[in-house]
Amino acid sequence: MRKILVLALLLVLPVVMNADRLIRIPAQTDSEFTVIRDMGYEIAAGSRHDGYVDILVNQRFVEEAMKKHPGARLLPLEWSELIPSDNGEMGYYYGPNDNAVFWSELAENNDMVDTPTSYGTSYQGRDLNFVRITNAPAGAPAILFTALTHAREPGGNSVVIDWAQWLTTEYGSDTMATFILDNAQIYIIPIVNPDGYAYNVPNPSSTDQRKNMNWTLGDGVDLNRNYSFMWGYDDSGSSPSPTAQTYRGTAALSEPETLAETQWIDSIQPLGGFHYHTYGGYLLFPYGYNNSATPHQSTFESWGNQMAAQNNYAVGRCGQILYDVNGDAVDWSYGADTHEPMLFYTPEVDDNGFWGSQNDTTLIVTNNLECRFMNKLLCMNLLSMVGIEEGSSAEFVDTVMELTLGSNPVSSVLSYTVTCAVPVSMSVLDVSGRVVASPSVGNWVIPEALQNGIYFLRAQGGNQTVSQRFTVLR
Ligand SMILES: [Zn+2]
Known part of the structure; x- marks a missing residue:
């Protein structure tokens, strides 16, 4: 009996020792934010508006960190760690295989959905896939939704799955679903970082991989710091250190995932879209690299406020809500000189931590509904912008109307x-x-x-x- 107990302990212990935990520290002011940021913690989320910063620390340092910050709260283990469960590959989230099945079945059962198509190959040789859903004539404007650039953020993947499901199910009965698919080509990249996501499938050493799996120098490159617009502008929210969670890589677009994605995006030239991340409940827009306003600031802001009217997400530039970051996907989408400005936002889905809804379908459904509202409004705004179905007027010589x-x-x-x-x-x-x-x-x-x-x-x-x-x- 004793032998079995010891063995069981040994099997369990390494998991617990390696686990990273989320700690929520109260922070109301800019200076409190700055102090926490400069202590070198890995910041998982935080909002000046809501008055907190969540840091991710190894189990071994939890006690020390809790002591240092009065009022700090240790968040549940399952918010930071994917726990093997009976619900499926990744709890109630869709795992890599669940995704493959979902998207190929959606295409099989629906003429408007193309079979997942590869736009490149990941570092470890996996297909990088996109899906197109449309009933519009060739040449109709493209709108793009991406998820899982960061491999431990499956809440965004749930949102794009729900979105595809809603569009195809409601086409023909809901006027908005019908209008969107009749007038736009909806593109979805369900998993930007398939290697990292596969690594996170309940894994005895870690389910905490954020970056890609190019471990040549450290433990991966943060793809959302590797895009080529203002890459490595400074070290705020983007690190030159290969072991940092925000490691930006050796050069702009050094990673196969970002290189293939940007080349492909330039080939379809979307009007705009969402790069989905989790968590915290924000709706971020450019510029992130120096917190300056783009020429489209008023559009970003007014659309953002409309879209967040239901879910109360904090709307603004990254630097207004948290801190500056450079080399991310929204800055590239807007600012890169390989294309016209694309109006992209980064929604940070309001999940509980990274894996917090793994056993909670209610929260997943709520998040999906809140984001579905934003998806609809974004598409309607983008399509209005290019003047589809714009007012027509007949010739009448005496009257200007x-x-x-x-x-x-x-x-x-x-x-x-x-x-x-x-x-x-x-x-x-x-x-x-x-x-x-x-x-x-x-x-x-x-x-x-x-x-x-x-x-x-x-x-x-x-x-x-x-x-x-x-x-x-x-
Ligand atoms: Zn992210």
């Missing part, structure tokens, strides 16, 4: 102005052309009974008609 919508698609009031030399009448039509309301000129309070979806506001004056598309999304 213009209809301008206010810029707040999540407001319950639709405001608009019409200029016309003759009296106008207004109507609201659904996508099938049915008149659903006849508002008066000026502001219109959207009735509660009007279902979420896409509508057209039409103004008629004399023999002239103009219309503008708008979205109701609650």
Whole structure:
């Protein structure tokens, strides 16, 4: 009996000894933030807005760190560590094999979904795959969603799986799903870093791999510091040290994962999209490298606030919410000179730690729903930006007629102005052309009974008609 006990202890002990733990330290002010950052901890998440920083420390140093920071809270082990469970390959998250099955079945059962296609090969020789979902004509604008650049952040993978499922299931019945797939090519990279993710499948030494598996110099390269725009600008949130969790690699795009991904993205030229990460509940936009505003700051900000209206994610540049980082995917997507600026955000899904929902489907579903709302609104905004279905006006020599919508698609009031030399009448039509309301000129309070979806506001004056598309999304 004693022998068996000792053996069991030996088997269990190494796992516990290697485990990293999350500690939540209260931090309200910039200086408290700076102090914690400069102590050299690995910062997992944190928000000035919510007043905390989560650091990841090895089990051996937990006691010491807790003593150093009064009010610190040790977060549950399963938030930082993937624990083998009966629920599947990675608890309720989709593991590498679960993903392979999901995406190939989705393609098999749906004409709008292409079979997963390789855009390159990872460091260890795995296929880097994308999936395209569309019912739009060739040449329709592309919108891209990526996940698992950091291998221990499966919450983002759950979101893109839910998104693909929703789009394909609701196509034909939900006006927005229909509109999006009829007008855009939706691209998804479910796993940017397949080597790291495979390594994390319940693994007796660690399930804490964030970086890729190029261990030539240390223990991997942080792919989200390896992109070529302002790579290695400084050492804030990006490290030259091969063992650091934010190690940026020996050169920009030194890693096969980032090189292949950027070349492929340049070939499809998306208007924008989301690079999904976890955790903390933020919606980040460029520039991250020096916390300066881009020329599209007001668009990033207003869209960001609209998208976060339901889930209350903190919206801003990385440097406003946490600290500057360079060489990440959103800065590259926006700023690289190989393409026009692409409007990408990094949502940090509001998961419990990295693996915190592994046994909690309720939280996974909640996160998915909150992010689905953002996905819809982002697509609608991006498609509006390029003027698809934009107002048309017939020639009428005596009258100049213009209809301008206010810029707040999540407001319950639709405001608009019409200029016309003759009296106008207004109507609201659904996508099938049915008149659903006849508002008066000026502001219109959207009735509660009007279902979420896409509508057209039409103004008629004399023999002239103009219309503008708008979205109701609650
Ligand atoms: Zn991440």
